[in-house]
Amino acid sequence: MTATAAPLASKLSTLLASRVVPVLRYTDAATAAYAAEVAVAAGCTTLELTWTIPGVTDLLRALRDKHGSALLLGVGTVLDEHHAREALVAGADFLVSPALATDIVDLAHAADALCLLGAFTPTEVLAARRAGVDVVKIFPADTGGPKHLAALKSVYPDTIFCPTGGVSQDNMGSYFAAGAAIVGIGSNLYDKAAFAARDTAALVAQIVRTREAAHG
Numbered sequence: 745m746t747a748t749a750a751p752l753a754s755k756l757s758t759l760l761a762s763r764v765v766p767v768l769r770y771t772d773a774a775t776a777a778y779a780a781e782v783a784v785a786a787g788c789t790t791l792e793l794t795w796t797i798p799g800v801t802d803l804l805r806a807l808r809d810k811h812g813s814a815l816l817l818g819v820g821t822v823l824d825e826h827h828a829r830e831a832l833v834a835g836a837d838f839l840v841s842p843a844l845a846t847d848i849v850d851l852a853h854a855a856d857a858l859c860l861l862g863a864f865t866p867t868e869v870l871a872a873r874r875a876g877v878d879v880v881k882i883f884p885a886d887t888g889g890p891k892h893l894a895a896l897k898s899v900y901p902d903t904i905f906c907p908t909g910g911v912s913q914d915n916m917g918s919y920f921a922a923g924a925a926i927v928g929i930g931s932n933l934y935d936k937a938a939f940a941a942r943d944t945a946a947l948v949a950q951i952v953r954t955r956e957a958a959h960g
């Protein structure tokens with residue numbers, strides 16, 4: 745991994761301190777915006793908005809206008825340079841790809857944004873490190889589970905890992921114990937019934953509990 749410049753170091757500190765990265769993947773922007781506001785109300789300092797949200801860059805800009813630079817905003821499911829450039833122009837603090845999209849690393853860093861690339865095998869983790877990523881996202885995490893992560897961590901102890909995919913409040917402790925610095929949680933983040941009912945108080949309380957458990 746490359747030495748991290750000052751703005752990147754600050755963003756990396758915020759990312760690591762957040763422990764849980766909410767991965768917001770919704771098919772409409774209004775639902776994604778609601779999910780984002782719940783997460784912020786619960787104290788989340790980092791949000792990942794997936795590229796698959798219609799109008800994702802408009803949502804990012806709206807969240808930035810409302811919450812300022814203290815909220816670390818990333819764009820996920822970045823697959824190519826086109827996605828990356830649009831996300832960076834909108835002000836993304838970090839880019840996340842499910843795969844080894846090594847062509848976006850330098851683009852991100854040139855814009856003072858962090859880059860998280862997906863890897864699963866030891867060979868892919870090495871390729872991600874050589875590309876200069878800030879964080880290696882282990883995706884899909886639940887295919888190998890915490891044991892898989894622990895094996896990768898044993899040979900790459902200085903790599904910052906973020907397992908994502910199938911992580912939940914119930915199993916995240918096993919990933920932290922296996923060497924995860926942070927975890928990404930998408931579909932398991934919100935109680936589905938409470939979310940469908942837009943029970944904001946219940947959802948905020950739930951995310952607060954998740955964050956407390958992650959910082960435990």
Ligand SMILES: O=C(O)C(=O)C[C@H](O)[C@H](O)COP(=O)(O)O
Nearest residue numbers: 820821842908909910929930931
């Ligand atoms: O494409 C990306 O950048 C991703 O982050 C992929 C998935 O959206 C996450 O892995 C969330 O997965 P679940 O927590 O299982 O819902």
